[in-house]
Structure formats: structure tokens, C-alpha cells
Amino acid sequence: MGRHIYVHNPFCARKCPYCGFYSEEGSSRTAEYYRCAEAEARLLAEGDIRDADDGPDTVYFGGGTPSFPDSSLVCGLLKTITESFGIRPGAEITIEINPSSLTKEKAEEYRKAGFNRVSVGVQSLSDDVLRTLGRLHDSQGAIEAIKTLSRAGFTNISADLITGVPGQTMEGVLQDIDRFVTLGVKHVSTYSLTLEEGTAFYARYKDRLEDIVPPEEERAVYHAVRRRLEQNGIIPYEISNSACEGFRSVHNGSYWNGSEYFAIGAGSHGFTNGVRYGHADSIDEYIRVMSGALPGGGLPEGFIYVEEEMTLEDRMAEYPFLRLRTSEGIEADVFEKKFGRDVHEVFGDAIKANVSRGLLEDKDGRIRLTESGLDFADAVIRDFMG
Ligand code: SF4
Structure with a gap:
């Protein structure tokens, strides 16, 4: 069975007011962080039993905003992962891109480094909706980012789309999909806006969001979106994901199959040898712990903060949730x-x-x-x- 690697890149230029993912604003410790992530990759690979033909099937750089830090750090980490684990030829290697931090040079560097799939955080092609969401890019910036990625040689491009945003219209969302199609997007991930506790949106819209966007309206948009995607050959294959034939996300598919995967980086969660584990949501803590890691010295103290052994019964109970x-x-x-x-x-x-x-x-x-x-x-x- 193939294995998978998730890498968390917890840096963002600015925190979006609705975002509940773990990330921190600014880039002051990026160089130290990526050095530590390289050390973690080597350590995990050392403890991994494999032969040369049996490297991981997928690597996924998620975030946060992997396109925010200097691309040489991100590409350097991919190189270390590739060399340490012996990535399979043809493996799916994804990077999440934020339109506001992508440049032509970065896109070309990512491609050259071996990334072959990009997931673009478009969210919407309406400037009003993007403003409501507090995004740093506008619709033109998102369109340019997709074109830049295409010109750099990426053919496997996914776009994120948020629905259920106050002020968004069904017509607008469907137009966004049509635009994705003309831009050659092959995969679309759609998310309904949810209020995550602790976010600025939670404080702003708590007890109000359902009045502004009634659930039946949100559901109508959800089904209309699926239909429009399907009409354009982007076939829904999961509650939130749709793809052209041959462009399903292999990495995400591994989660839904209950496969095991390594996790690298602060705030990441992995599942290997029947154990679920995770790292603390803290860049400082991650750097502190990983700085104590010596090659060949095993995992440093404090390396894992959550550990849950999954018996066959546990995995069976969880399986319907995934499938x-x-x-x-x-x-x-x-x-x-x-x-x-x-x-x-x-x-x-x-x-x-x-x-x-x-x-x-x-x-x-x-x-x-x-x-x-x-x-x-x-x-x-x-x-x-x-
Ligand atoms: S860019 Fe993405 S990860 Fe960063 S704060 Fe915004 S939504 Fe969250």
C-alpha cells in the first residue's frame, strides 16, 4: 500500500477573519522552521521501513500559505523529502497557493522542484465577496495566478470556492465555476462558510449567519454548484470535491480510504503504524523541540503531543465517517x-x-x-x- 506525506506550512501574510486553520501571521522564523521540517523528514524516513521502489505516492504541502515564504525554503524541503523517502516516480506532489503571494518566478521554481499539482485558494471571483472574506487578492489577481501557473507548466490545477458568504449570489457562484472551466481548472473544492469559534467571523456573525444566509438557500446553492460542475465535466466525487476524469486528489483520497500518512510541521497530524499523532499548534514550540533532533538520534523528547492508538475496531468504527x-x-x-x-x-x-x-x-x-x-x-x- 502506498503511503502519503502531509507538510504543514503555518505562515500567512495576514489571518483571514473566517479561518480556523492553524497559521501565524508573518515570516520571521521561516528559515529556522523549514530547517527543522527537513530534520523531521529525515528522522521519519530513517524510521520508515521501505525498499527503493516503495516510496510514498503523494506529498501535500498545505497550510497556512505555502506560497508565502521564500520558495527556496519550500523547494528545499521538498528536495529533502524526495531524497529521504524516495518518492515514487509519478507521485502526486501538491502545493497550496495563495494568489496574493504567487509570482511567475515562484510558479516556475515550484514546477522545477517537482510539484505537479496546485491547489489555488481562489475562494471567489467576486471582488465584493473577496472583500467580505478579508482576502488579500482580488478576482483579477486570482485569474492571473491560475494563468501564471498554467504558463509555468501546471496542468493539474484545483481551485477552492467558498459558498454561503453574506452578499454572495447564486448567479455569481455559478459564473465563478464557468470562469474556472475556461481557465482550464480540473478540480474544484467547494466549502460552505462555517463559523469557527475564536475567529473574527464567529464574533461578527454568531447567531446571525443563518438569518443572512438561510440554510435552505445555502443548500440550494450547494446543489446548483454540483450540477453546474457536472455539466462541465467536473464530476463530484466527494461531498466537497469535484474533478475532471483523471484529476481526483490522490492525497485526499488516501484520507477517505483510511490510509496511513506521515505529518511534518507544527500543527500537523499524522497516522502511522496504527497510531494517530500530532504536533502542537505553535511554530516556536516546534522549533524548540526539533532543534534537539540529532541525525540518527531518534525522535526528540516532546516530538509528539497527541497519541492515540487505533485498534482494528476503532478503524472500523471510523470508516463510515470517511467513506x-x-x-x-x-x-x-x-x-x-x-x-x-x-x-x-x-x-x-x-x-x-x-x-x-x-x-x-x-x-x-x-x-x-x-x-x-x-x-x-x-x-x-x-x-x-x-
Ligand atoms: S490564507 Fe488560508 S490559511 Fe491563511 S488565514 Fe487565510 S484562509 Fe487561513
């Missing part, structure tokens, strides 16, 4: 192979109840959400979790 998000759903034969149990024997009650409500379909060896089930995914999944 019901996908268009394939739970495949009965795959489930049996993975866990040695019949999915109907384990989750029979949840399946029966949700099939009778019209929220699930149980057909041809697959259990998956129906079109109306997409609107109640969380409730259906809760039934499976018991």
Missing part, C-alpha cells in the same frame, strides 16, 4: 477485506434506518448517500458512529 463523504460510499467487499466483517452485520441498524428515510442507498454492494442524503450527511454519519 460516506465519497461518491463510492462504503463498498461491502472492500469493507469485508479490510475488517473481516460484513458491513451489514456491523452497521445494519444505521443502514436500514437511513435507507428507509431515503438518505442512503444500498445497492450493488455499495452503501452511499442519496442526493437528499447529502444535506443530512452529518446526521447519517452520527447514526453509524452509534
